Amino acid sequence: MPIDATQPYDPENIFAKILRGEIPNETVYEDDAVLAFKDINPQAPIHVLVIPKGEYVSWDDFSTNASDAEVGHFVRTVGKIARDLDLVEPGYRLLANIGGNGHQEVPHLHVHLFGGRPLGPMLARG
Numbered sequence: 442m443p444i445d446a447t448q449p450y451d452p453e454n455i456f457a458k459i460l461r462g463e464i465p466n467e468t469v470y471e472d473d474a475v476l477a478f479k480d481i482n483p484q485a486p487i488h489v490l491v492i493p494k495g496e497y498v499s500w501d502d503f504s505t506n507a508s509d510a511e512v513g514h515f516v517r518t519v520g521k522i523a524r525d526l527d528l529v530e531p532g533y534r535l536l537a538n539i540g541g542n543g544h545q546e547v548p549h550l551h552v553h554l555f556g557g558r559p560l561g562p563m564l565a566r567g
């Protein structure tokens with residue numbers, strides 16, 4: 442079920458549990474403020490989720506409430522992860538789902554990083 446992007450942060454969401462080490466993950470990158478791990482249900486040969494460690498429900502919450510330093514570090518780190526995965530020359534896709542129409546299911550901000558094959562048009566019709 443898609444979430445409401447304006448809901449308060451739920452510390453029991455699945456990515457909060459991953460951040461606390463209560464649920465295993467296949468980590469691709471980690472620093473003090475960012476964790477990147479493989480999606481459990483990959484939609485492309487490379488499908489990585491990049492999340493801030495801070496408690497932000499959605500891109501809307503993050504872009505409103507995170508500091509310039511947090512936002513800057515997160516954006517630069519997403520780019521670094523893509524470079525480290527050698528995705529720049531073949532190309533890749535970033536996606537953030539927000540709220541109901543965006544079909545966001547996990548209420549902790551995450552950016553999907555897709556790569557490893559031609560990804561086709563941006564959205565399926567329908």
Ligand code: 5GP
Nearest residue numbers: 455466478479480481482538544545546547
């Ligand atoms: P959303 O629809 O919220 O943008 O995407 C949530 C993503 O989280 C989905 O692609 C889903 O496969 C992934 N996901 C959900 N639960 C887990 C989990 O426990 N571990 C990992 N690695 N990915 C998860």
